Amino acid sequence: MAEDQYKPHASRDDAAEARYDRKAFIVMMALFLVAPAVVYPVFVMKALCFALFACAFNLLLGFGGLLSFGHAMFLGMAGYVSAHAAKVWGLPPELAILAGTAASTVLGVFAGMLAIRRQGIYFAMVTLALAQMVYFFCLQAPFTHGEDGIQAVPRGMFLGFLDLSSTTVLYYVVLAIFTAGFLLIYRVIHSPFGQVLKAIRENEPRAVSLGYRTEHYKLAAFVLSAGLAGLAGATKAIVFQLASLTDVHWSMSGEVVLMTLLGGMGTIFGPVVGAFAIITMENYLAELGSWFTITQGAIFVVCVLAFRRGIIGELEAWLRRRRAG
Amino acid sequence: MTEIFGVPTQALFGQLLIGLINGSFYALLSLGLAVIFGLLNIINFTHGAQYMMGAFAAYFLLNKLGLNYWWALVLAPLAVGATGVIIERLMLSRLYKLDHLYGLLLTFGLALIIQGAFRHEYGSAGLPYSIPEILSGGTNLGFMFLPKYRAWVIVASLVVCVGTWLVIERTKLGAYLRAATENPAMVQAFGVNVPRMITLTYGFGVALAGLAGVMAAPIYQVNPLMGADTIIVVFAVVVIGGMGSIMGAVITGFGLGVIEGLTKVFYPEASNTVIFVIMAIVLMIRPQGLFGSR
Numbered sequence: 001m002a003e004d005q006y007k008p009h010a011s012r013d014d015a016a017e018a019r020y021d022r023k024a025f026i027v028m029m030a031l032f033l034v035a036p037a038v039v040y041p042v043f044v045m046k047a048l049c050f051a052l053f054a055c056a057f058n059l060l061l062g063f064g065g066l067l068s069f070g071h072a073m074f075l076g077m078a079g080y081v082s083a084h085a086a087k088v089w090g091l092p093p094e095l096a097i098l099a100g101t102a103a104s105t106v107l108g109v110f111a112g113m114l115a116i117r118r119q120g121i122y123f124a125m126v127t128l129a130l131a132q133m134v135y136f137f138c139l140q141a142p143f144t145h146g147e148d149g150i151q152a153v154p155r156g157m158f159l160g161f162l163d164l165s166s167t168t169v170l171y172y173v174v175l176a177i178f179t180a181g182f183l184l185i186y187r188v189i190h191s192p193f194g195q196v197l198k199a200i201r202e203n204e205p206r207a208v209s210l211g212y213r214t215e216h217y218k219l220a221a222f223v224l225s226a227g228l229a230g231l232a233g234a235t236k237a238i239v240f241q242l243a244s245l246t247d248v249h250w251s252m253s254g255e256v257v258l259m260t261l262l263g264g265m266g267t268i269f270g271p272v273v274g275a276f277a278i279i280t281m282e283n284y285l286a287e288l289g290s291w292f293t294i295t296q297g298a299i300f301v302v303c304v305l306a307f308r309r310g311i312i313g314e315l316e317a318w319l320r321r322r323r324a325g
Numbered sequence: 326m327t328e329i330f331g332v333p334t335q336a337l338f339g340q341l342l343i344g345l346i347n348g349s350f351y352a353l354l355s356l357g358l359a360v361i362f363g364l365l366n367i368i369n370f371t372h373g374a375q376y377m378m379g380a381f382a383a384y385f386l387l388n389k390l391g392l393n394y395w396w397a398l399v400l401a402p403l404a405v406g407a408t409g410v411i412i413e414r415l416m417l418s419r420l421y422k423l424d425h426l427y428g429l430l431l432t433f434g435l436a437l438i439i440q441g442a443f444r445h446e447y448g449s450a451g452l453p454y455s456i457p458e459i460l461s462g463g464t465n466l467g468f469m470f471l472p473k474y475r476a477w478v479i480v481a482s483l484v485v486c487v488g489t490w491l492v493i494e495r496t497k498l499g500a501y502l503r504a505a506t507e508n509p510a511m512v513q514a515f516g517v518n519v520p521r522m523i524t525l526t527y528g529f530g531v532a533l534a535g536l537a538g539v540m541a542a543p544i545y546q547v548n549p550l551m552g553a554d555t556i557i558v559v560f561a562v563v564v565i566g567g568m569g570s571i572m573g574a575v576i577t578g579f580g581l582g583v584i585e586g587l588t589k590v591f592y593p594e595a596s597n598t599v600i601f602v603i604m605a606i607v608l609m610i611r612p613q614g615l616f617g618s619r
Contacts, residue, residue, distance in 0.1 A: 067426045067429070067430075069429075114605050114608045114609070117608050117609075117612040118564070118608070118612055120425060120426065121362075121367070121368045121425055121426065121429060122564060124368070124426065124429055125368065125560040125561070125563065125564050126564055126604070126608065128557055128560060129557060129558075129560055129561040129564065129600075129601050129604055130601065130605070132554075132557045132558075132561075132601060133598045133601035133602070133605075136597040136598045136601075137598070139597075140594060140597075250557060254433060254437070257430065257433075261430065289444075289445070290441040290442070290444045290445035291441070291445065292441075293437050293438075293440065293441030293444070294437070294438050294441035294442055294445070296434075296437050296441075297433075297434040297435065297436070297437030297438035297439075297441060298434070298438060299434070300430060300431065300433060300434025300435075300437065301416070301431060301434040301435060301438070303430075303434075304420070304427050304430050304431040304434065305416060305419060305420075305431070308423075308427070
């Protein structure tokens with residue numbers, strides 16, 4: 001996906017990179033910890049859920065080079081399952097979220113096995129088509145309640161002692177889930193597994209000739225990404241007490257691509273920045289209806305034509321230039 | 326009333342006809358996608374929006390300029406094709422050196438802009454477009470009623486598909502095109518203006534989408550989102566057929582339309598998803614697609 005943006009990284013000192021990541025992570029966490037004092041917490045929670053969703057997506061696109069155009073199926077399906085588990089089965093929120101995550105992981109195994117049989121553009125079309133199939137399933141299946149969605153999902157007590165009806169408690173639980181997901185992705189990217197993924201992204205035939213079973217790696221990345229996207233969707237359903245068709249629709253798949261592209265594909269923090277930017281924009285443009293769609297489209301066009309590194313990618317490039325010069 | 330497999334023949338042939346109609350549009354749209362993909366190596370996500378633009382162009386020609394359906398059939402594809410030429414010159418041509426996925430992202434963004442703009446202007450409700458007079462009414466074939474306009478759509482799209490196939494496979498122009506698909510640098514070295522050919526190819530593929538839109542206008546209502554879901558089905562059609570062959574795209578388009586129609590008769594719940602299920606099965610058995618090479 002991104003030959004033009006990864007070459008510079010190769011020369012970068014690993015230790016310096018780790019230092020930079022640690023600093024950025026501390027800044028990010030500090031911001032999130034104090035955010036509810038400054039910004040409306042429900043808004044930040046929404047953005048956190050989408051940030052995790054975008055990070056999960058970026059694991060696949062930015063590090064595996066696989067553009068999925070159907071990630072909404074994991075977000076939405078997990079939302080439905082966790083909402084159903086909490087409301088109908090009466091499970092506590094932590095188990096409901098786990099159920100949703102498990103459901104999207106299983107869905108990820110099936111979708112992944114089909115999608116990785118094709119590469120590049122076909123991969124994108126296959127995932128889009130599979131997601132559309134899931135959309136129609138959710139439209140027709142009785143447990144999703146069609147157009148109404150699952151409403152008034154109870155939040156309950158997290159782990160038996162954290163009362164999620166308090167917005168403050170809920171906020172820090174969501175932040176903990178996001179941080180856990182984020183750190184897991186960071187760990188995966190920097191593991192030997194992540195290195196092989198990058199190798200496949202850069203040159204799949206060469207990775208094959210080096211003896212790697214690339215399909216296995218791609219499938220594992222796909223399933224991991226699906227599961228983490230599911231974690232985001234399941235958490236979102238508990239936070240907003242709602243699971244609806246919006247989250248399974250193809251426009252949601254497009255939105256997560258946009259968040260990642262805008263923030264910076266293949267960067268650690270880009271998807272988080274992108275998610276916050278898009279959710280903020282949505283907040284202000286939502287009542288303008290079609291203008292939000294038009295703006296999204298315009299950002300896509302501008303990013304692809306002139307801003308391919310995204311916000312964080314450009315920032316990193318600028319920092320490197322400054323250090324070098 | 327006669328029945329086949331417990332289904333009244335009227336209903337069966339009725340759905341079969343609807344399937345053939347849908348199939349005509351799948352064929353026209355996937356043909357355009359295949360032509361564009363062959364030379365540009367990008368998947369044109371804007372295709373659905375351009376199909377919609379064709380229908381709107383027909384609507385404007387009738388209501389603003391008083392030009393009837395037959396004029397629209399010629400002018401609307403030209404207009405939509407012209408916008409395609411502009412898009413290719415201004416934007417797509419900057420992306421050929423990059424990963425092909427950027428082309429997909431760009432055209433997706435353009436689709437959002439175009440569909441958003443039309444929805445902003447005309448809302449989500451459909452605008453009516455009446456069937457031209459000569460083609461209104463129909464004939465009773467004895468076993469079913471055949472509306473003339475629907476018969477026309479099937480015949481016309483078959484003619485366009487076969488015509489396109491003939492041009493690409495049997496003419497000198499088509500030979501240049503096929504050669505440029507194989508090796509653009511070599512064709513350029515022989516003195517053919519490949520960039521211009523690429524521009525015109527994109528314009529032609531897009532014009533096909535516009536033509537499909539004009540033909541669709543009297544059947545479905547003219548709606549800003551009419552292409553949004555259709556294009557996803559067409560993507561599945563393209564995956565099933567594989568984009569290697571023009572004829573493959575056409576046959577798969579019609580075939581899947583008919584299968585979808587039959588599903589509506591025998592198991593209506595699955596009619597929305599049957600094409601995606603077939604895609605999954607094809608991916609398992611023959612990942613390169615029914616007509617794909619590689």
